Amino acid sequence: MKALSFLFLFLSVFSVISCQHKEKQIPRDIASLQANGGMEGIWFLQGTSSTRGPYNGELELRKSHDGTYDVVRMVTYINYFFDGLKVQEVWTGKAIATGETLTISYDLRQGDFITRLGDQKRDPSDFSNVINVVSRYAVTPNGLAATYADKKVSNYTEWITTKRDLEAKPLWVNQRQMISAKGPKIPLVVRGAINLFKKDIGYEKDPLVKSYKNRKEYKDENPYIVFDPTDFDYYRRNKDIIRVTNKIVDDISITESVVKRNAYAPTLEEKARSYDRNARDFHINEAGIVTPSQIDDQGRLVAYNLHGDAALWTGMYLGSQAMRYQVTKDSEALENVKKTLRGLITLMEITGDPQQFARTLALYVPSKGLPDSRWHQGKGKFQHLMWQEGGNNDMIKGITHGFLWAGLVLPQSETELWRDLKAYSRKLIDLQVVWDKTQNKAAALGLAAWLTNDAAFKEQYVGYYEKVKTKLTGYSFDTTFYWHGSADWSGINLGLVGDITDITIADLLGQTKIRDQLRERLMDAWVTYAPSQRHLQTLAAYGFAYKHGTRGGNFRSESSDTKFMESLRQASWGLREIPYPRPNLNVGIDHSLRPDWCMSPIPRLFWKSLKKPEPPIDYFYQGLYNYPVFELQAFSSNFVWKDTAFGYQLSHSKGEEESGVDYLYAYWLAKYVGASNVD
Template sequence: MKLMSSFLFLFLSVFLLNSCTHKEKLIPRDVASLQANGGMEGIWFLQGTSSTRGPYNGELELRRSNDGTFNVVRAVTYINYFFDGLKVQEIWTGKAVATGDSVTITYDIRQGDFITRLGNQKREPSDFRNPVTVISRFVASPAGLATQFADKKVSNYSEWITTRRDLEAKPLWVNERKNLDAKGPRIPLAVRGVINLFKLKIGYDKDPLVKSYKDRPEFKDEHPYIVFDPTDFEFYRTNKDIIRVVNKITDDISITESVVKRNAYSPTLAEKANGFDKNARDFHINEAGMLSHAILDDNGHLISYQYDGDAALWTGMYVGSQAMRYLATKDSTALQNVRKSVKGLITLLDITGNPQEFARTLAAYDPKTPIPEKWHRGTGKYENLIWLEGGNNDMVKGITHGFLWASLVIPKSDTEIWNELRDKSRKLIDLRVMQEKPQNRPAAYGLAAYITGDQGFKDQYVKSYSTFKVKISGYSFDTTFYWHGSADWSGINLGVVGDITDITLADLLGQNKIRDQLRERLMDSWVTYEPAQRHLVTLAAYGFAYKHGTRGGNFRSESSDTRFVSALWQSVWGLREIPYPRPNLDVSIDHSLRPDWCMSPIPRLFWKAVKKPEPPIDFFYQGLYNYPVFELQAFSSNFVWKDSAFLYQTSHSKGVENSGVDYLYAYWLAKYIGVNNVD
């Protein structure tokens, strides 16, 4: 009904304009061609002026459609208006009706997309639900066909078209955004029962917000989607000085949304790696070698480091990234980075003074600042540092990972670090977490065996695997699962780190049987997570299993080489979606305000309902749409590979910058394992 009303208004407008046109009025020769049959179709040169951003020029494409109207693409670039030194281009698409010497165009423009607040500027909820319908009526004038119109929010426009050229094979702009199926296999009845019990416990189905989506088709079908948007990738690669604002009211918020996408697609992957490598070294690796957030002033200068409570894991992955960078490039700077940060990992084991415990991270001691809760000051040679207690299963994987990669690149002639690696690899075995979490023992024994060359450790390594219950496809402690958009997302990243460590150690120690079973387990994990497109899993599976000929039982029964190659191609897009630089803004985002968003019928991390106290109901909310990194995670995530895939809200305070080590790890992994097309 709304569409019919719009077209009725459009045709009535044209009729009224036509009836008021003076038939003997002299019009320019180029415009007169409109009166010829089909003369309107083509790409017209367009000029105009905005009341807020000044003059612009561009093109207006009119391409005849099957219903007798024209599909319109309006592409204009402002001449004197710049945003952060970049030109601003508007792309609007719409429908046109032409009669005689006039043409009427209708555009539906979004008022709100996903940013709800930028500094003191805010969107209203209604902005996301209600597009603005812009009517542009071109009539004859001495300058050509001219029009005046307003976007009803920010700007008034005056523009005209004159000369025309032929259509190109493709329209001036094409929307390539699409939803990819992420549902996965049917949920087993036993799992369904567990999910329903947790839903009942937290009252999920009775929650008013959840109930408001119960009639949506994707809700009924429990159907999640990945939103893939490669639109304008090629444009940004060849037009690095332009921001495209597409079908939106052009203001600071919509331009900012577009800038982040531009910063994802404009730089090459190598350019982003160079930027993040320099940022990490200059702003994010603190005095003790640990990965940190950077507190920056308005000019981008470092004020101080802010600790990250999971730094043991991220620093281990940083060491891995720099070791792979060194192996791929022989860049001595990468080797220096490995040295600095592996010393930080070594200190985590020494500074507690307790052989069974290790620290989560380190920071410089400031006598003017009180030591925070759960932090402690080091003693002796570590009195200039403070350390955070709570080293656990997750963090120890960062230490073993970092020690392994450091041992692969640091020359044996560097006796200081090698002596420490030998000593600390022995100490890893005595950590409390090795007794509490037996799945960590093989890596500890294997690392000690490789670094020290002690046959006794190698025997213990083999024995530690023989005590595990063996599955057809690899060893136990494999808790992979994916049920219609629900998974242990941070555990997936942790699993990848552990798999790379374990497979590499087995290979180095010549334990081919163990290595091959571990490779099969990794391929089984990939099959589980294939619908969710966890790009880091795909890269790891390719480099440490697939390219060595491993497929796995689950792969042979449920997947194919064609599907894997497609996923590997898609993983490169995962890198492309990460912008450089990361936006450092005072911003809030809420995709649930979009009219096409839908709540998931399955609670997020539903097993967390057993926690005491029970989390609030909104803790369990998640959507059915996984948005591109440049539309959500880029604004606030410190590590995209561990984030929940179907989150929809985030916020960030200006001045706190995340490191980009997530990008570096995936990029240098891809280069190290020889993934093609990493450009």
């Protein structure tokens, strides 16, 4: 494509030269620049767009090895703003200077990843077609001037007059990178299992999957992390601007750029303050449960939405506020802990059944009734609430995690809350899910032992671990795996939440042998997932294992301190990629329309084919590219750390806003464990 563009540029210049007959008077300030190499430099540029009005900027011409010039065109609109922010347009291209003319060729995109924004839609061809824009600067009394069009939206008239010397680096550099996330070779027994699942669902016979089978990435089973720190430093210095690079500037491309700007312009501390305030004001419902919310166009709360995983997110939110309180001693954080602790206790109390707990709670409105058969109105003092049945293995981790963190920070003066916390920690062991999923017994028994100081619970806790079969590096209930981009992504988050809970309980109870083996298990899990750069996993491993000297058997054989510290440095980018505010739009995204996208040869969550009824074939689709949060998850995810890493499509309806617990938990965890690189 670059070769064709260069050929087109050469032919265009040749045509212009061959048609020149009349000698033109060259202005003095231009004539002096026709000497050998005189065009090289950074030129002051002015112009007008037919759609966005006047602009100022610079045009960088840097001599290339082939005699042409590498070009960076950077202009900022004077009177055009988007959501109160200035808009800057950055194009890169190639130029040829001949006689009195300068001809520049740019290859631009129109479609990037948003397919639909409100009523506006991209055509599929917008994602595959390159738009070649050629500008020819000729001599005028005002300097070298050009009139041209971007072929889609705008016509441009612009001119250059004076210049300054080149800087050490170009005005703009594309820093987007593709980092291999392949991981170790898949064992033969695992390969055989994957092939059986693929055959069962007809994966390789699917027409869409087959269309990618000859792609090199598909054959190599090579997934990639798309890492794009481009413009991070610029946005930290220039918080009042949106930069649109190598795209046709329209509402959709500006929106794509706004989300990146909202990720990179604020500091991590600024985003934490915003998310803390927003969660407090808009995402803790009347029952003390963290939920998504419905927000109107003026940013006002319309309603708290329902979410079946609220027990988990509430426990993690409580944890974030407990860590915030321990770091800052902010009384607001402690109030958030108390409010959500009441919510978690209510999850256990409201069912009236000592073996069951609720998944979530909401205000009961008689005129609306119950959402469906899974919902029940509370009784007695809870009749103003409704609760959803189905408290399970995933949700219990939110309750135990929340109870742990509350116990660490709750003042003894809170006698009523302490009474309930102790009472319901005793009742954890009676829950059906604790008996059905024995891995939950340790946390239940340990919490009861620590919070109530009951020696009988402590004895049962130690006895539980004595009965668990052990291996050199930890307890045998380690079920981590990662095969060339395939993993149980939600399970990774659940695992690390459980690990933090279990390690801390063992430490509080003085059970150093149990604690140290659990730390080794956490480090082994980090080694498994290291190729996929799960940043929250890295922060947890650092704070609860690595910084205490733990390495683990898998770590010693497959990793190193150098690799871990590089992963820890990279973890800050996981937080930097999350924007504040998150976009709240009617939007559709589909990265598979990009010409460089490729389907994964390994189905997503392939073991789910055992479910009956079996999910449809598109349930198993995943790509080979893990895109930055600001290019996908930011638009709809309620918790980025549990999402499929190699997803590529989503849609979102305007009005529904997520809580931001994902950012808050990771940020305050980083601060709590002393990850000094997170800034």
